[in-house]
Amino acid sequence: MSDLYDILDPWGPSNSSGSNGAAAAAASHGPSGFSDSSRGCLDKVILPPVYTIAYSATKKAGGGQITREVLQRALMYSGLPRHIVGQIVLTADTGTPTISQQDFNLALAMTAMAQKNMPPTIDAVVFHKDDLPVPELDGIESLSSLDPDAAAFSDVPGRRTDGGPGAFPESSDDPWSSAIAKNTSAPMTAAMGAISITDAGSGADTTNSAPAADGSSIPVSKERQPAAARSSIGGPASAETFVPQISMDAVQWKLDIEDVSVKEAAEKGGIVFKHTNYEVNTRSFSSMVVRRYNDFFWISNYLIKRYPYRMHPNIPPKGFPDNRIKGLTRFASAILRIPFLRRDALIIQFFSNTDEFSRVVKIGNLDMDAEIFDPEEEIGSTPWSEIQQTYAAFDDFYAQVARDEEKYRIQITALEKVARYKQAIGDELYAYSDTIRTLNMPVEGTTNSRKFYQLSKAKRALNNNLNDLSMSFSDVSLLDRSQGEVMKAMSAEYLRRLYDVVISMKLMMERMRQMDKTKEIQRFNDRNASNRKTLAQLAGDSASGGAGSTSNAAPIDRGSIERLERLIGDDTNELNKLELEQRCIELRFYQEIARYKCYESFLQTHYHRFVEEQIKHHTLVLNAWKQALVTADDLPTNPLDFIN
Incomplete structure (x- = not known):
């Protein structure tokens, strides 16, 4: 079962610039993690x-090129489900503006x-390249007769475009690169769920909106926006909205690929106190390293110290x-599905x-301070x-x-209970x-047998039918237990990952709350204001004393003025640092x-798969019960037929 982070990367890429050997290593395998030789298998x-x-x-529909x-x-x-099509597109995409014929054939x-009903992966295509099925x-x-400009959004046979059930999306399935509704020239954004936008074609005075606590929108008038933001981009000014510009990185879309495999090493480590070693194989780095649990734990603490204002994965206990x-x-x-972590020097060394990782840390002279940007x-x-x-x-x-945490906790508990009931x-x-299966016992000779001991024809037919019924019930039993396993896997593999993201967000917000500088900034501002007021009074007394109006004027306290000026300068410098750190916290919070x-x-992917599995199992169970009904109808019903 594919990892949750493979389907949609909840953490998203970083806006930080820079590249290193990790990016180059990933690039050598293409954005989907496959080598060029694998892509040229056809x-x-x-x-x-x-x-x-x-x-x-398709090329004609795209105006001479395939996007x-x-x-x-x-x-x-x-006719495939939309999420399967999106998975195929993302796997075939190499990150270039257009799709080559080689990648197009791979997608087909x-x-x-x-x-x-075979896995739509490049590995599967390589394995079956000599006996590929024909795409339908x-x-x-x-498709070639459609308007090239509308090729990506026009109607598909069997799909609606009125926004109802079965509607084709107005943008690609990639939620990170979705354009603003009905405006294909708008910039790619990543927070369509965070900031809503009203219909640009309504003719009304459209305003941008920011998220409120209850999920509704807080309108933001255009007058509050800078002039550059009010300018139109491929449409009226009201069609623009402000969202975090999250830089896309195609490496994160490695669908159904497990980039890292961890397995227990054959030999225990340590001389006196034995510990378990783990072999960590990484596809993108083409490497195998041996690590202990403490090494993973050290990496987890490093992420918290290095990136305190971000969500990152939680290590298992x-x-x-x-x-x-x-x-x-x-x-x-x-970790490797988060682009800004893939570029981290310590993460590269770890994988x-x-x-030994303790030696790497000791001689690496690695930066442990919080990120600066x-x-x-x-x-x-x-x-x-x-x-x-x-x-x-x-x-x-x-x-x-916190409400999300409670909601998903209840869902996980409920699914696990249902799974246990199904298995029971x-x-x-x-x-x-x-109990209804006839034991396969040898039949004794009928010579000198007592009356009624010999099996009648009806009794033999009954035994055969009971055996068939036993098999049908056994099939239903296996299906129920299988359905319980599937529901348990759905809970563990999907909802628990979603729950992990909620916990990561909660922990990040708790760190931000502890690091908030608002009170310190206010304290420095108040002290600065008081010191400036005192300095102004001293400066005023100095100016009046310098005029020499009276001979009894108090002497000028130059030392106090200099001390106040130094204190104000130091406080101003510290205030600037605090304000910069506070801006970093606020910006990171907005992005996260x-x-x-x-x-x-x-959730669309999760529930789609969940419903699909339920329909499949219930269909198989229904067929098993129908078969049992046919067998039950064949049972002999005449009592006299059981008498020899």
């Missing part, structure tokens, strides 16, 4: 004509795999050794340096008033996160089926709130 394969037909029609949106538009003709091959794209030829490998795998994979460089076009307005509702947001029902059904809200888009 170059020498003779493909059916549908590949050429689909490529020609990511146009490719998604074409793959919707396959993955589509054909998905249509045959009914009506793909009509040490007290659960049975689930520790699974938890460490999830923890390590989540690539084969030396210039908020003015990262703020982009977002007005500072928006950021301050969001931070002013800090307590309301914290209450909302399956066990009892199996016990029931065992946006990412936290974007992560709710994962």
Whole structure:
């Protein structure tokens, strides 16, 4: 089962600039983590004509080139669910503005795999390249007749465009790169859930809005926005909204790929006190290192110290050794799916340096201070008033996160209870089926047998039918237990990851609350104001004394004036530092709130898979009961048939 962080990265990329060996290593494998040789696996394969037909029609629909949106538009003709199509598009995308024919063929091959209930991954295509199924794209030829500008948003057969159920999205499935509604030339944003926008075509005086504590919008008038923000971008000025500009990084969209695998090493470490070593294999770094749990724990503490104003993954507790490998795998994979962490020097050393990690830390001279950045460089076009307005509702947001924590905790508990009930029902059904199964006992000779001991024809038929019923009940039992396992996995693999994100957000907000500088800033401002007032009085007395109006004037206290000036200068410098740190806290809070809200888009994937699994299991159970009904109808009903 794919990791939650593979489907949508809840943490999002960083606005920080810079590159290093990790980025270069990832780039060598492409944005999806695959080498160029894997992507060229179909170059020498003779493909059916549908590949050429689909490529020609899609290219015409895109005005001579195939973009990511146009490719998604074409793959919707396959009839696959939208989230599967989005997964295929993101896997085939290499991060370039256009899709090459090689990647287009790869996307079609993955589509054909998905249509045959096979995993739509590049690894699967490489394995089945000699016996690939043929993709079914009914009506793909009509794609070439569409307007190129509307190819990504026009109607798809069987889909609605009125916003009702089954509607095709107005933008791609990628929530991080969704453009402003009905304005394809608008900049890519990542906080459509954090800041809403009214319809640009309504003709009314449209205003931007910021999130309120209850999830509603707080209108922000255009007069409060800078002139550059009020200018139109591909539409009326009211169609623009201010959101955190989150830089996209295609590396995070490695769908259904486990970048890190953790397994227990064969030998124990230590001479006197044995400890468990873990082999950590990383695909993107092409490396295998040996680490202890304490090394993972040290990395977790490092993330808190280095990036105190960000959400980052939580390490599993040490007290659960049975689930520790699974938890460490999830923890390590989540780290490498956060672009700003992939660029961290210590993270690179952790996953690539084969030396003992304690030695790496000792000789590495690594920076352990909190990250330093210039908020003015990262703020982009977002007005500072928006950021301050969001931070002013800090307590309301914290209450909302606390409600989310309680909500998902209840959901996880409920699903786990239902899973246990399902498994218990399956066990009892199996016990029931065992009671009606006829034992396979050898039949004794009928010579000199007493009357009624010999089995009649009806009795033999009854035994056979009971055996068939036992098998049907056994099938239902296995399906119920399987459904319980699936629900348990849904809780553990999906909702618990969502719960982890909520906890990470809550911990981050608690750190921010402790580091808030508002009271210190107010204290320095008050003291500065008092000192300046005293200095002004002394300066006034000095000026009046210098006029020499009376001979009894008090002497000028030059020492007090100099001390006050030095104190005011020191306080001003300290005040500037505090204000800079406070701006960093407020900006990071604004960005992390946006990412936290974007992560709710994962619920569509979770519930879609959950409902799909329930429908599949209930369908199989229904068929098993129908088969049992047929068998029950065949049971002999005439009492006299049982008498020899």
